[in-house]
Amino acid sequence: xxxxxxxxxxxxxxxxxxxxxxxxxxxxxxxxxxxxxxxxxxxxxxxxxxxxxxxxxxxxxxxxxxxxxxxxxxxxxxxxxxxxxxxxxxxxxxxxxxxxxxxxxxxxxxxxxxxxxxxxxxxxxxxxxxxxxxxxxxxxxxxxxxxxxxxxxxxxxxxxxxxxxxxxxxxxxxxxxxx
Amino acid sequence: xxxxxxxxxxxxxxxxxxxxxxxxxxxxxxxxxxxxxxxxxxxxxxxxxxxxxxxxxxxxxxxxxxxxxxxxxxxxxxxxxxxxxxxxxxxxxxxxxxxxxxxxxxxxxxxxxxxxxxxxxxxxxxxxxxxxxxxxxxxxxxxxxxxxxxxxxxxxxxxxxxxxxxxxxxxxxxxxxxxxxxxxxxxxxxxxxxxxxxxxxxxxxxxxxxxxxxxxxxxxxxxxxxxxxxxxxxxxxxxxxxxxxxxxxxxxxxxxxxxxxxxxxxxxxxxxxxxxxxxxxxxxxxxxxxxxxxxxxxxxxxxxxxxxxxxxxxxxxxxxxxxxxxxxxxxxxxxxxxxxxxxxxxxxxxxxxxxxxxxxxxxxxxxxxxxxxxxxxxxxxxxxxxxxxxxxxxxxxxxxxxxxxxxxxxxxxxxxxxxxxxxxxxxxxxxxxxxxxxxxxxxxxxxxxxxxxxxxxxxxxxxxxxxxxxxxxxx
Numbered sequence: 001x002x003x004x005x006x007x008x009x010x011x012x013x014x015x016x017x018x019x020x021x022x023x024x025x026x027x028x029x030x031x032x033x034x035x036x037x038x039x040x041x042x043x044x045x046x047x048x049x050x051x052x053x054x055x056x057x058x059x060x061x062x063x064x065x066x067x068x069x070x071x072x073x074x075x076x077x078x079x080x081x082x083x084x085x086x087x088x089x090x091x092x093x094x095x096x097x098x099x100x101x102x103x104x105x106x107x108x109x110x111x112x113x114x115x116x117x118x119x120x121x122x123x124x125x126x127x128x129x130x131x132x133x134x135x136x137x138x139x140x141x142x143x144x145x146x147x148x149x150x151x152x153x154x155x156x157x158x159x160x161x162x163x164x165x166x167x168x169x170x171x172x173x174x175x176x177x178x179x
Numbered sequence: 180x181x182x183x184x185x186x187x188x189x190x191x192x193x194x195x196x197x198x199x200x201x202x203x204x205x206x207x208x209x210x211x212x213x214x215x216x217x218x219x220x221x222x223x224x225x226x227x228x229x230x231x232x233x234x235x236x237x238x239x240x241x242x243x244x245x246x247x248x249x250x251x252x253x254x255x256x257x258x259x260x261x262x263x264x265x266x267x268x269x270x271x272x273x274x275x276x277x278x279x280x281x282x283x284x285x286x287x288x289x290x291x292x293x294x295x296x297x298x299x300x301x302x303x304x305x306x307x308x309x310x311x312x313x314x315x316x317x318x319x320x321x322x323x324x325x326x327x328x329x330x331x332x333x334x335x336x337x338x339x340x341x342x343x344x345x346x347x348x349x350x351x352x353x354x355x356x357x358x359x360x361x362x363x364x365x366x367x368x369x370x371x372x373x374x375x376x377x378x379x380x381x382x383x384x385x386x387x388x389x390x391x392x393x394x395x396x397x398x399x400x401x402x403x404x405x406x407x408x409x410x411x412x413x414x415x416x417x418x419x420x421x422x423x424x425x426x427x428x429x430x431x432x433x434x435x436x437x438x439x440x441x442x443x444x445x446x447x448x449x450x451x452x453x454x455x456x457x458x459x460x461x462x463x464x465x466x467x468x469x470x471x472x473x474x475x476x477x478x479x480x481x482x483x484x485x486x487x488x489x490x491x492x493x494x495x496x497x498x499x500x501x502x503x504x505x506x507x508x509x510x511x512x513x514x515x516x517x518x519x520x521x522x523x524x525x526x527x528x529x530x531x532x533x534x535x536x537x538x539x540x541x542x543x544x545x546x547x548x549x550x551x552x553x554x555x556x557x558x559x560x561x562x563x564x565x566x567x568x569x570x571x572x573x574x575x576x577x578x579x580x581x582x583x584x585x586x587x588x589x590x591x592x593x594x595x596x597x598x599x600x601x602x603x604x605x606x607x608x609x610x611x612x613x614x615x616x617x618x619x620x621x622x623x624x625x626x627x628x629x630x631x632x633x634x635x636x637x638x639x640x641x642x643x644x645x646x647x648x649x650x651x652x653x654x
Contacts, residue, residue, distance in 0.1 A: 016643025017635055024399075040206055041370075041630035042402040043637060050399060055407035061415070075331060079339035091343050101348035101426055105355040108419045112359045112412055116366055119408035123401045126393035133396065139377040141397045142370070142626075144207035 008131040008179040009035075009151040010162055011138065012171035017043050020146035023169035024049040027148060030165055034154040038132070038147040057118045064114025065107045072103030131179045138177075149177070199293055199631050201475040203641065206629040209476065213371075213623045214378055216471050221618065224470060229614045235607020242601040243318055251321045253597045260580045260592035265319035267572040268602050270427055271455070272312035272609075273353065274448075274568060277420055278456025279305025280360055283367070284416035287409075293484055295627040296477045299371075300467070301460050302364040303622070307612040308459070309357045311605040316353075318601075345429040352426035359419055363412050366405075369395050370626040424452040431575065437518040438579030441506065447499035451568055454492035454538065458564030461485055465558045467617070476623055483551045489564065490545035496571075497539030514584055522578055526591060530574045537567025 014020040017039075024037050028051045037043075037050060073096070080086075081094035091098070120126065132138045132149065141147050148171070150162055159176075166174050200209065246253055256263045279301040286294040317326045329350045333339050340347050372392035379385040395401070425445035432444040461482070468477040507519040522531035541563050544550045551557065582589045616622065633641040 016637075018637040018643030018645070021637040037399040038397045039399060039402070040210075040374075040397060041626045041635055042399070042406055043635065045637060046399050047403050052400060052403050055404045057404050057407040058411060061408075061411045065415075076342045079331065079333075080341055080343070084333075084338055086338070086341065088341055088343050099342050101345075101422070101429075102342060102351040104422060105348075105351040105419075108415050108422075109355045109358060111415050112362055115408045115411040115415070116362050119366075119404045120393070122404045123398075125395070125401070128394060130394055130396055133394070142374040142377045142395075143210050144205060144629075 006179055007152045008177045009149045009153075009157075010159075010166060011132070011135065011175050011177050012148045012166040012169065013137065013140075013173040013175075014146040014148065014171055017146065019170060020148060021046060021049050023148050023166070023171065026165065026169050027150065030156070032150055032154050032156050034151040034157075036149050038138070038141040038149065040142055040144060040146075043146075056122060057115055060118025060121070061111045061115040064118075065111030068106035068108070068110030069103050071110075072106040073099060076102065131177060135175075135177050137173070137175070197478070197480045198633075199296065199478070199480070200628060201478050203633070204475060206632065206634055209623075209629050209632070210374055210378075210625055212473070212476065213621050213625045213628075214375060216473075216617065217375065217619060217621065218378070218380075222470070225614060225618060228610065232607045232610040232614060235604050236611050237607075238600055239314075239604025239608055242597055242604055243314075245597065246318060246601075247323050251319070253595060255592055255594040255598055257590065257592075259583060259588050259590045260577055262576050262580060263592055264594050264598040264602060265315045267569065267576050268605065269312050269315035269319075270572045270576075271565075271569050272308045272315075272605065273427060274424060274452035274455045274572075275459045275565070276305040276308035276312065276356075276360070276456065277424060277449070277452035278460050279303070279308075280356075280363070280416050280420040281453050281456065282460070283363055284413040284420060287413040288417055291484075292631045293481055295624050295631050296481050297460060297464060297485070298627070299364075299367065299620075299624040300464060300617075300622045301456075302360065302367070303613065303616045303620075304459060304463060305360050305456075306357070306364060307609050307616075309353070309360065310612065311609050313353065313357065314605065314608075316350075345426070345433045348426050349430055352423045356419060356423045359412070359416055363416055366409060366412065367624055367627070368620065369393060369405075370397065371621045371624065373397065374625055375621065421449055424448040431579075436579050436583060437512070437514040438522075438575065441503065443499055443502055443506070447496070447503075450492050450495035450499065451538070451571060454489060454496055454542070455565050455568035457485055457489045457492065458561040458568070461489065461557055461561035462565070463613070465554050465561070467622070469554075471617070471622075473623065476628060479552060482554070482557060483548075486545045486551040486557060486560075489561070490542050493538055493542030493545075493564070500535060500539055518579060518582070521582060522574055525578075525582070527574065527578055527581075530570045530578060533570040534567050534574055537563045538571060541567070 012023065014023060020037060020039065021043060024046060027035055028049065037046060039046070076099035077094050085093045087093075132141075132147075137145075138147060148166070148169075150157060150166070156162075163174060204212075254263060254265065256265075279298075282294050282301045283298045286298075316329070317323060320326055320329075328334055328340065329347075331340055342348070369392060372388050373395035376385055376388040376392045379388055425448065428444035428448035431439040432441055434440060464477055464485075465482065468474050504519055507515045510516075521527075523535075525531075541560055544556070544560060550560075577592050581592055629635055633639040636642040636644075638644050
């Protein structure tokens with residue numbers, strides 16, 4: 001463990017998608033847990049190379065959608081059949097069919113909110129500050145460079161051995177980033 | 180895996196896929212190109228388009244103020260035609276708004292990777308078109324200060340809106356559509372806003388783009404959740420986009436009026452909406468790609484594919500027209516037959532012919548590859564498509580209302596100058612928003628386009644793959 005609490009992690013730069021994919025496989029096999037890969041676009045196969053499990057966003061969306069549908073049905077029943085029933089064209093006060101469209105739309109609406117807010121929650125976004133965003137080279141992560149970062153807080157981290165591992169993956173540039 | 184390679188000879192050149200980004204441009208080049216549109220000097224043509232658009236917005240505001248302070252009598256509405264230009268324009272703008280979500284959601288689920296070059300601009304177009312559409316239901320209720328009755332709130336007598344009316348369904352469909360389209364657009368924008376944040380040269384730009392980028396870093400753990408959320412949004416938006424214009428069509432088809440009361444309306448309206456939406460995307464993208472020098476990203480292949488979608492949906496619309504006439508005859512209903520006869524030979528004969536020719540016949544020219552690759556022809560057809568779709572709504576709304584069952588009820592409808600100026604004003608609003616969008620936001624989904632280049636594929640030689648991995652690819 002690094003004694004200095006000022007450092008955030010070791011950052012290694014790569015220039016191609018294939019290089020960062022292989023580097024990620026090596027870091028995963030070395031058993032690190034607090035590390036990440038930063039790319040300008042999602043790379044196909046990277047989740048497997050990093051050992052990331054299937055995202056849980058779907059559960060948030062499902063919860064939202066189910067809430068939307070039930071609350072839609074309850075809302076229409078309450079308004080048109082319970083609180084102030086009025087006969088319109090001899091139609092029933094409540095039936096599961098006529099409110100279907102509003103309920104369907106509310107399913108979509110809250111399902112979409114569930115997906116977006118769930119994604120933000122799982123990613124801990126929005127976040128106003130990140131140590132990597134202060135690094136000048138790291139700005140290229142949204143341009144055309146690929147970065148692999150191993151945090152100093154990782155239990156397996158050691159300044160020298162980890163640097164050696166990253167060098168072995170063929171990175172062109174390795175740097176210690178301050179917190 | 181063994182390296183004993185299966186011998187596959189290279190495909191013949193005519194089967195080679197045309198690349199989505201021409202000239203094997205690198206991811207870095209794509210960022211520079213798209214961000215360059217925003218970072219460069221404001222072009223003169225932008226001001227030449229922006230100032231008149233803004234003036235039209237002023238006119239729109241003036242027209243709405245005039246309407247609200249005077250009353251709906253300033254429009255051409257009168258018995259029996261109580262739905263005039265306001266509803267025509269509402270349906271027309273909503274229809275245009277369908278292409279954006281279709282491109283972003285349906286083509287995403289169908290894995291049409293070419294969508295990446297046009298989806299951002301098309302989604303923006305959707306949002307602005309729905310904004311223009313949304314004005315109409317609010318102002319056409321007459322007493323605008325009661326527009327909140329549209330929402331599920333009790334009025335002053337504690338009466339709730341009643342959901343047995345398709346008009347209430349429409350409120351939910353359109354407002355959901357707007358909200359979800361906006362969310363979809365914004366989620367897609369997050370990585371691209373981060374690009375602009377990281378490139379910004381001034382503090383103000385860095386702060387504003389940084390704020391809206393939400394601290395995006397491009398972390399793969401984030402991308403993993405992000406891609407899942409995007410997939411779910413696409414999965415939700417697909418039934419949504421099909422439901423919105425279906426619900427709009429129910430406003431008509433649930434009533435008993437000849438010309439409205441048909442079961443074909445939902446699919447027919449959706450096909451027409453996609454047709455007009457693609458027309459508008461072509462109208463916008465054909466000149467834009469040239470003026471902003473984006474021909475290598477929005478390539479001729481993209482134009483070609485969009486023309487094919489236009490052809491397909493135009494033909495569906497044509498089929499629906501034939502079916503409508505057939506059913507009007509086959510039903511044996513004299514009122515239905517009379518309404519359809521009047522469409523072509525009645526007082527508004529020009530509307531009936533315009534919709535037939537511009538929507539069903541004109542797009543057939545896209546069978547020819549020569550026409551699809553002639554940008555002037557594509558531009559003209561795309562505009563005719565939207566003129567035709569406007570007339571379709573005119574025929575449906577006015578054409579069915581002006582002559583109903585009882586001849587004593589018949590009338591003739593003419594728009595007033597206020598109707599015309601309000602409609603022109605919505606164009607101003609649309610183009611003002613769109614011009615601001617191309618000036619301040621990336622009009623190409625940069626990170627998505629990078630993701631479909633060969634450089635992004637770790638198993639492609641251009642993506643850095645060597646030896647064994649390349650074998651599978653190059654054969």
